[in-house]
Amino acid sequence: MKKLILSVKFTLLLFTVSAQNNGNHSPMEDVVNAIKNDRVSDMVKYFDIFVPITLNNNQQIYSHNQAQVVLQDFFDKNNSKDFLIMDNGSPDNNSKFLIGTFTEPNGTKYSVYILMKMKNGDYFLQELRFNKEQ
Numbered sequence: 001m002k003k004l005i006l007s008v009k010f011t012l013l014l015f016t017v018s019a020q021n022n023g024n025h026s027p028m029e030d031v032v033n034a035i036k037n038d039r040v041s042d043m044v045k046y047f048d049i050f051v052p053i054t055l056n057n058n059q060q061i062y063s064h065n066q067a068q069v070v071l072q073d074f075f076d077k078n079n080s081k082d083f084l085i086m087d088n089g090s091p092d093n094n095s096k097f098l099i100g101t102f103t104e105p106n107g108t109k110y111s112v113y114i115l116m117k118m119k120n121g122d123y124f125l126q127e128l129r130f131n132k133e134q
Contacts, residue, residue: 027116027123028088028096035102035112036083038075044068046116046125054113054129074130081105083112094118095126102130109133 025033027046034042044064051067053060055074062070081103088098095117102110115127 026096028098028114031114031116031125032083032085032098032100036080038080040068040071040075043071043125046123048119048124048126051125052127054127054131056130056132059129071128078102078104078108078110078130096123101133 031043031046034040047064047067049064050061051064053062053067053070055070060070083100083102085098085100088096090096095115097116098112098114100112100114102112104110110130110132113127113129114125116123117126118124
């Protein structure tokens with residue numbers, strides 16, 4: 001009987017921990033969801049003082065506010081229909097990357113590269129690339 005009670009308690013504990021973890025999104029998940037939903041405002045909290053952004057092989061380094069304007073302009077002109085994650089990883093404890101494909105409703109596709117690095121205990125967007133596929 002003790003084993004049964006212990007098993008039930010352990011199972012409930014696992015469900016509780018699982019439910020708590022599902023409510024916490026990682027910074028990378030937040031950025032991906034912002035791209036999927038054309039919501040630059042959800043990405044801004046991960047901008048550092050300067051943000052390198054590449055649009056169609058044209059890289060510029062923008063201030064926090066300029067980056068917001070540039071990305072908002074991009075999403076105003078290029079709505080998201082789908083965002084497919086192709087690869088992601090964490091080469092070390094302080095950085096994460098993601099490679100994906102952003103698709104517009106008209107079928108135009110962009111390859112996307114996102115790099116986030118930890119700075120003072122928080123992740124910041126260190127590089128964001130949108131390059132139209134040929």
